[in-house]
Amino acid sequence: MPLQIDNRSHLSVHAFVSRFPQPLGRADTPAHIAVLLRDATATCELARADDKLRTSVRDALRKQGFKPTGRSKPSSEYLLRAREEGALRSINLAVDAGNVASLHSGLPISVIDLDLVSGPLYVRCADAGENYVFNPSGQVLALGGLPCLYDVSGPCANAVKDAQRTKTSEATQNTLNIIWSSHGLETRTEETLRLYKSLLSGLAELESIQVQTSV
Numbered sequence: 001m002p003l004q005i006d007n008r009s010h011l012s013v014h015a016f017v018s019r020f021p022q023p024l025g026r027a028d029t030p031a032h033i034a035v036l037l038r039d040a041t042a043t044c045e046l047a048r049a050d051d052k053l054r055t056s057v058r059d060a061l062r063k064q065g066f067k068p069t070g071r072s073k074p075s076s077e078y079l080l081r082a083r084e085e086g087a088l089r090s091i092n093l094a095v096d097a098g099n100v101a102s103l104h105s106g107l108p109i110s111v112i113d114l115d116l117v118s119g120p121l122y123v124r125c126a127d128a129g130e131n132y133v134f135n136p137s138g139q140v141l142a143l144g145g146l147p148c149l150y151d152v153s154g155p156c157a158n159a160v161k162d163a164q165r166t167k168t169s170e171a172t173q174n175t176l177n178i179i180w181s182s183h184g185l186e187t188r189t190e191e192t193l194r195l196y197k198s199l200l201s202g203l204a205e206l207e208s209i210q211v212q213t214s215v
Contacts, residue, residue: 009125126143
């Protein structure tokens with residue numbers, strides 16, 4: 001399942017698939033992931049993200065006019081703030097692992113239910129006026145200018161908030177995991193990918209995805 005990236009998105013995207021042996025509703029989050037998720041003093045092999053990295057991610061999202069500030073800031077920044085305020089909670093094994101990788105790398109990560117998307121899959125900047133519902137209460141995110149993952153039904157994930165229609169649930173068994181980065185952060189992105197996969201080692205079967213760039 002290749003993932004096509006529009007070069008005008010100005011992003012560097014890495015993705016892989018996780019196939020869990022049972023639905024997420026029956027899978028507990030291991031203690032080592034839970035500690036890295038909630039304990040601000042817990043460390044891993046990645047150095048903490050700095051302001052330069054956060055600026056690089058925001059700048060990449062601004063290229064086509066999107067404003068990554070306030071409630072539309074990158075999800076990695078939201079996670080950090082939520083943990084500082086004691087509001088970060090466990091969701092499920094797949095999302096918790098993605099949140100740990102995002103928290104410790106400073107890069108936004110999407111975790112969606114693979115069985116709720118239909119190919120072809122591609123990333124491009126959303127057109128003005130595009131939007132989607134991102135939570136159960138029906139709140140809507142305006143997407144204009146924001147690089148998003150699309151399937152046949154439209155946009156469904158990005159570096160800010162993922163669409164409600166493709167989010168994981170207790171029934172999810174296969175996930176698509178996307179690291180949203182920017183050009184110039186290749187080393188950090190590769191380190192994040194290694195950390196992310198190591199968190200899931202032995203917990204899921206991991207499959208690589210071919211990422212193709214188009215003009």
